[in-house]
Amino acid sequence: MRTALASLLLIAATAHADEPLSAAQRFAREAIIVDTHIDAPSELMKQWRDLGVDAPGVEFDYPRARQGGLDVAFMSIYTSPEDDAAGTARQKAHMQIDAVEALAARHPDRFALLRSPADVERLSQNRRVLLALGMENGAPIGDDLAQLEVFHRRGVRYVTLAHSHSNRIADGSYSLDRPHGGLSPFGEQVVKEMNRLGIMVDVSHLSDDAVRDVLRVTKAPVIASHSGMRRFTPGFERNLSDALAKAIAKNGGVVQIVFGSGFIDARAAADTTAYFRALAAFQRELEAARARGETPAKTLAQFDAEWDAAHPKPETRIEQVVAQIDHAVKLLGEDHVGIGSDFDGVGGALPVGLKSVADYPNLIEALRQRGYSDERLRKILGGNLLRVWREVEARAEKR
Template sequence: MTEFYQVCHIFLILEKTLFCHFLVKYLMNNTRRTLLSLLLIFGSIIHCQSQTSDQPLYQRAEQLAQKFIILDGHIDTPYRVKISKENVAKHTSKGDFDYYRAKKGGLNAPFMSIFIPAFFQNKNGRAKFFANALIRTVEELAERNPQRFAMARTPRDIEKHFRKGLISLPMGMENGAPIEGRLENLSFFYKRGIRYISLTHGKDNHICDSSTDPRKTWGGLSPFGKKVVKEMNHLGMMVDVSHVSDEAFYQVIKLSKAPVIASHSSCRKFTPGFARNMTDDMIKALAKNGGVIQINFGAMFLNESSGNAYVKMTQIRSNLKLSPQKREAAAKAYIKQHPLKADISEVVKHIDHVVQIAGINHVGLGSDFDGVGDALPEGLKDVSFYPNLIYHLLKKGYSERAIEKICAGNVLRVWKAVEKQAGK
């Protein structure tokens, strides 16, 4: 079978109809079974026809990726860079983001996630210290590469940088732990460039309950958390409801005078029991608020089997009866047997579902690149693949205007509305 696969590989790379003739000739002179030959011939012809007909559409998708601003609501590159010391201004062999792949994919405004792991909570200033360190990591990336990157604090910054060919680096904080019970820290981080805060992460914190923490300490928002939402409105900082419990979500929606975002969540309709995603009722409430859900690309957010496997892996890692080493080994063994798999078509399915139940104005992109490891879907493996997503949206029948809204327009609208609410 080695020769057979070699021919298939060459044929698929060249993708020229002329090679169908040579492939047929090769197979007819070969001793392989007739059935195998016929299957490959018919499959090859279909592949040729499909590639020929889809090529103009894909070229159009590539053009749109460069024409439109593409804003991704959640990319975990700062934490990755802080730990690995990689220079993402150059080509990198690891991770999902670097300058060259971003330019190829048309990514203009990746929200750099200032991710604060739950173990920093209640550690006497360590959360704030670590947040500042990650912010400095992003600032240094822009300062050392002024011809490639620029810090962005407003939607107008992003539009200006787009015209100059620069990649904007807006920032959002994942986990409000660095607020540390002091409202003045919200103003501090706003001045540092933070433009949204995911109120919590994997564990309940002093602001609200987490979707993945069974304790439900506050029954939603804490008394301090309610003050946080109001102060964020006052400052002009977006409230991010990704990671919060359902109860906290509805309380935020009731309190917030400005639209809110879910920076990296997907639809629970396709992942029953996966609490990190949003139910249809939540998505409708978010839309009524004027907000946007930014679809997460991780396989566990996209289909039920991967979601269940991820939940089980998390439970194994939380088993205090085992040592940390045994827990991690067991989790890796489990996920090896139950891999997290998805396809780009599933991302489109989630986008399409939001459009159907809430409208085109309430969906965006929040990949979680550099945050979900090997769980990215086929066809959407890093920041160079946005044209492929646009191509699938075009195939689905989305107009250029609709795609422009999905790529950035909807989130920029929310951001401007939040700015307008500031001070009121």
């Protein structure tokens, strides 16, 4: 009964497939589209949804992915600084990987796990969406370098070294506390071990000094899995400066442009920076109240709710993403730019026209209107990322 119902839901969700396709939709189905940052695993931890059929309330599922022409979806294995502090990051990372594996096993005709760029063509036959793994925050490895190999065996193919706050590996771009001045000595070992294993080093979320240190240490190209260009968000360190983006490209790497409103709009970016400063002050107040044996006046959830009410996200447009891509291509060259949406990771704060994985054709059409050729589009949509992945894999120590 459940299988029959799932089939009916899939048919209903894909009924539009009988309608004539636009030129952009046809191209999306022909090109290889690789999105390096989709936060579906975190959503699965909150509430299990069958993403093999139409799943209301999410930005990634199989029907939407096929509608948009998505071929390779990097599932973000995200753990927070709080998970790190509580000692639960490793367990949560493995649970999320389990969830992705369960999804693929549940629908072997719709999903397949991807561990090497060499397998894209073979595994994507019959319109399957390929699920690769990227770990957002190096916290799950703890102080144990050997854990990198454990996660590599489980399929993790990039690691974002830090997230939001500084950790034992590197300083984070949002963090006011920067104990390492870039990478820590342990972080340098992490980068070298990732090079050895063939895991891509991801510099999104890092401080400027940490990005520079990564580029000094690495022997392989690096990626920024979901970052914007700081030119459009002055003072927002989470996005890449032109100088750092050029250094990544010079190293052979690729900058994957993010879609989230908080990264493409100057006001939203300024609010994000202000939020982390206010949050740091609030957390100090919480700690002081607890040290005095007092009950805090408000909880973190209340703080967040009040902040969100006072700082509504501005409406953004697909043209703002196109402007970021266009600037990056002109600055870095067409071989060093890709896409990393952050779907399911920004609370729905996305530009008009790019609300889910069904909407890549809208981006294709907008770039075509800017004069982008099919050859350039193929590189940006996935070719550049696959090139870097192949090079990182080729440079890995043979095992």
